[in-house]
Amino acid sequence: MSEKTKNKPKTPDKGGKSILDDNQLIRQRRAKAAELAAQGVPLFPNTFRPRDLISDIKKNYGHLDIERLETLNLSFVIAGRIMSLRSFGKAAFMHIMDRSGEQLQVHVQKNVLGDEAYARFKKLDVGDLVGVSGPLFRTRTNELTIRANQVTLVTKSYRPLPEKFHGLTDVEQRYRQRYLDLIMNREVRAIFEARSKIVSTIRRFLHQRDFMEVETPMMQHIPGGAMARPFETYHNALGMPLYLRVAPELYLKRLVVGGLERVFELNRNFRNEGVSVRHNPEFTMLEFYMSYASYEDLMPLTEEMLAECAKEVVGSLKFDYQGREIDMSPPWRQLDFRTSLLEIGGVPPKVLFDAEEALGLSRELGGVHKPGDGLGKALDKIFEVTVEPELWQPTFITGHPLEISPLSRTSDHDPDAVERFEFFIAGREMGNGFSELNDPDDQRQRFLEQVAQREAGDEEAQFMDADYVRALEYGMPPTAGEGVGIDRLVMLLTDQPSIREVILFPLLRPEKG
RNA sequence: GGGCCGUUAACUCAGUUGGUAGAGUAUCUGACUUUUAAUCAGAGAGUCGCGUGUUCGAAUCACGCACGGCCCA
Incomplete structure (x- = not known):
């Protein structure tokens, strides 16, 4: 056990993983966030307002070619989560996903942002929520992209997202942490x-x-x-x-x-x-x-x-x-109930109107019956097993x-x-x-019959x-x-x-x- | 409630006959201004679900428990 692991705060649970566990990745992200905070960058500001939706941008301008976008020089303001980040020395590409569920590529360049802003940008992580503004263009590979004039941290994310290629597939984790499931799985x-x-x-x-x-x-x-x-x-x-x-x-x-x-x-x-x-x-x-x-x-x-x-x-x-x-x-x-039992369920005719026969068959099929149960209950069970799956x-x-x-x-x-x-x-x-x-009066009578069945043990x-x-x-x-x-x-x-x-x-x- | 299967790094997964814990992605450091799972070099990262037992030695074998999945009731 390393020195670092020994010193990490013990969580109150006895054995098993704590929900609020700590690991190297989280510590690294928190450290980077602390550096930004020390420079006066707010980690959780509520001031940025996006103007455009990624799905709209794609729908309305996705058909325009390189030259057309160049001449139009359209500018947009979006906000969303960084889903991927490919960083080079003095430039980077990232994909941003917003509430439309769609992603748009953003190109960030040092000579556009300036040295200081670019240094701050380099402290961001995949998973962070950012606001971006800038003109729309197409890259050499023809992908619709925003050239960032500005990248603003909107909300810091301390926890790493699941890996981009396989995503999150563990069923238990998908249900327990549905928010992650929704971030990672478009379907x-x-x-x-x-x-x-x-x-x-x-x-x-x-x-x-x-x-x-x-x-x-x-x-x-x-x-x-x-x-x-x-x-x-x-x-x-x-x-x-x-x-x-x-x-x-x-x-x-x-x-x-x-x-x-x-x-x-x-x-x-x-x-x-x-x-x-x-x-x-x-x-x-x-x-x-x-x-x-x-x-x-x-x-x-x-x-x-x-x-x-x-x-x-x-x-x-x-x-x-x-x-x-x-x-x-x-x-x-x-289809009539009894007809369906006969024709689809393959139930012998003698069963259809005889409580004893029906209860017998139902039990054979795995039905559990209480003393008060009659023909109807038995047929219902038989129906469930023999007919329902066929419909x-x-x-x-x-x-x-x-x-x-x-x-x-x-x-x-x-x-x-x-x-x-x-x-x-x-x-x-x-x-x-x-x-x-x-x-x-009929209803009262039916309730009384139900009460009798309840007293006979039917919960x-x-x-x-x-x-x-x-x-x-x-x-x-x-x-x-x-x-x-x-x-x-x-x-x-x-x-x-x-x-x-x-x-x-x-x-x-x-x-x- | 019963049967079968699963639980190993942040994620996706390997792990031989019981003999010091592995990969890819992600992360960190360095290089890199049009990438598409970017690339190249290096590094760090684990209570192997929890517990008990067997053993010189357990991720591995046995038993119990927890959580989940599928099937059955």
Whole structure:
């Protein structure tokens, strides 16, 4: 162990790397910064204001040739991060990246800056944020470049960036230090740009159809609206337990009772479940409710909305997801729940209406069932294993069993089925819609059945929500509602295999140190 | 929860049968005013994820733990 290493300050953690570790590279950068500071150069000034965006410069002037740029003699003011630096004796080239995510080359010359300014420039590091002004020209190799009249340190960076050629690839570090991932990986930025575009497309789509965006409680006394385990928390001042919502559904329908006949909420839900390539404990969901409409009206609306997202983000309704083509062109296939089990799942007909047979098959397929579980639960599990992965092209599945749909309106034709669809793309459930149950007595009865299942040990069964039933007693207009998983939609449209690639800060265990 | 894989320099990765820890990039010093992963010469940089054990000796073998990835439930 060298003398230097011995003297370095011990960090409080016991073993393992500290987050705020120190190394030779950081010490060197800090030393250079200290030299600049000693010369009176501010390391973190907030005075520089860029005037131009690199993407605009490239778009507007990128087609001009050497001579044309020479005669025009256009000057620009940009600011961004030094992504690379090639230094010669009395000149240097660097690439600057700004918020547009694009880079522009800058040529810095000693005889242009002057001796003192050039000496200061030589103290800068890759990763520093700088402001640059000067005319645009083309180098001998024809690269669009700014000849720097001035280079100003805007923010000192004490930590070295990952190596330029391989960049940052360690998945764990990419998620933990997403800021580095975003600096180094252009494609990652593109994913989140696409995500933003999808969300704004949906908002615009719904606003155009007279939907109103609302925000309902994420902290709820009674976590309702979905079959899922909630996160529990506690309000100290009021001395009461609270749950993070698993869905906004029951609140949104209260608003429909209140006369907000077209509402939507696009925000986070929380489910206390495992983590996988398809699941993150907090995830984003669109829920919308439309009065005087049925589940059948929502299907074409869904097709249209997602088609618009695809056009906006991919530019086409046909695209590849993980190497297989998806065609989102409406109309999508529609298939009855039991028919899909028969035709796609290859399930024997005797299973479809016999609880014992169905539970048996489900268990064979690895399903875990509690004593209270019936035909519906069993078929749902069988569906998940045998049919869902096969639904690659967009498909609506309709006619779900009532048992697994406690908030849906019963079918007028079949008392055991509900007016509901789920839709699937790329072998994954993307959304769920139904005609809402607005008969308060029926709803109370369904809640009671859920409560019984909960008492029988089903932690995902729903709670009785008496106020929700009371709201229905005032009268909720006939309404259809739908939920769409936004993270999965983003995965689909950005061709990402894992939900963690479309969530900026996916849940991870804390880092030591 | 189970199985498999991974964790070595700032980054990307090698590391043989257990015998003093390696490369490329990055960094530092010197040269260099049109480079494109610039080039040339030299140098520094490591708690080999953490711990225990086996051993004369462990990055390497065994066991446990932590974190992550993929698959399964």
